[in-house]
Amino acid sequence: MPALGLGTWQNDDPDQCAASVRNALEMGYRHIDTAQAYGNEAAVGEGIASASVDREDIFLATKVWIDQLGHDDVLESTEKSLDRLGVDYVDLLYVHWPADAYDAEQTLSAFEELREDGRINNIGVSNFEPSHLESAQEAIDAPIFANQVEMHPLLQQRELREYCEDADVELVAYSPLARGDVFDVDVLTDIADAHDASAAQVSLAWLRQKDVTAIPKATGADHIRDNFESLDITLSDAEMARIDDLDRTDRKVHPDFAPDSW
Numbered sequence: 001m002p003a004l005g006l007g008t009w010q011n012d013d014p015d016q017c018a019a020s021v022r023n024a025l026e027m028g029y030r031h032i033d034t035a036q037a038y039g040n041e042a043a044v045g046e047g048i049a050s051a052s053v054d055r056e057d058i059f060l061a062t063k064v065w066i067d068q069l070g071h072d073d074v075l076e077s078t079e080k081s082l083d084r085l086g087v088d089y090v091d092l093l094y095v096h097w098p099a100d101a102y103d104a105e106q107t108l109s110a111f112e113e114l115r116e117d118g119r120i121n122n123i124g125v126s127n128f129e130p131s132h133l134e135s136a137q138e139a140i141d142a143p144i145f146a147n148q149v150e151m152h153p154l155l156q157q158r159e160l161r162e163y164c165e166d167a168d169v170e171l172v173a174y175s176p177l178a179r180g181d182v183f184d185v186d187v188l189t190d191i192a193d194a195h196d197a198s199a200a201q202v203s204l205a206w207l208r209q210k211d212v213t214a215i216p217k218a219t220g221a222d223h224i225r226d227n228f229e230s231l232d233i234t235l236s237d238a239e240m241a242r243i244d245d246l247d248r249t250d251r252k253v254h255p256d257f258a259p260d261s262w
Contacts, residue, residue, distance in 0.1 A: 007218075021044050033061045042086075122146065133163065149173065152173065154181060187246060209240060
């Protein structure tokens with residue numbers, strides 16, 4: 001899984017979404033993230049189709065929404081996702097939240113069937129705490145490949161990072177720029193100045209050096225490029241430690257159906 005991807009949450013203008021996906025792929029991105037709930041799978045598919053990048057070179061992920069997590073609903077809704085995306089398979093399919101119709105055995109057995117049928121390459125979960133991950137891993141024989149959660153320098157997910165490292169589960173960070181709040185953190189802007197970079201680039205570099213994949217949303221070409229150029233930044237141990245020492249838990253995404261432990 002590429003260490004940096006393009007997030008598409010709230011990129012719901014079809015023309016803009018398709019253009020941002022195409023621009024990102026032409027720029028060098030190889031990881032695109034979407035979801036049924038975003039309402040933009042067709043636009044993402046259009047962007048992929050219009051880019052001069054082979055499908056097999058793209059790591060494409062989508063997510064099954066909480067009202068489609070019954071066994072048969074997973075199978076049916078995923079086929080519709082593939083149709084909208086215009087692809088035969090996705091590289092990663094996530095359970096979007098452990099909520100509503102989610103049942104570890106019923107839901108994930110359908111994911112396992114899709115994997116066996118070649119419709120998905122990897123099984124993922126999103127917004128799972130360690131207890132959810134443990135029950136998910138017990139429910140099926142196939143491995144849980146990734147857990148996508150909110151993570152950024154202001155919500156560092158230390159306990160979850162440790163659990164996922166021990167369990168060999170990849171972490172993927174959504175809202176990796178804390179919905180723009182990283183630009184107001186002195187530690188991040190100071191480090192950014194030292195690298196002639198932006199606070200966004202520093203935040204993305206920090207995640208990458210924690211072995212976390214980031215999927216920042218971006219629509220304009222300049223923003224897409226700015227995020228991509230974070231791959232050229234390497235933070236020192238001292239700089240990493242300064243960010244590690246930020247003592248904040250600023251969660252930006254907290255719907256009513258989020259896990260009780262949040």
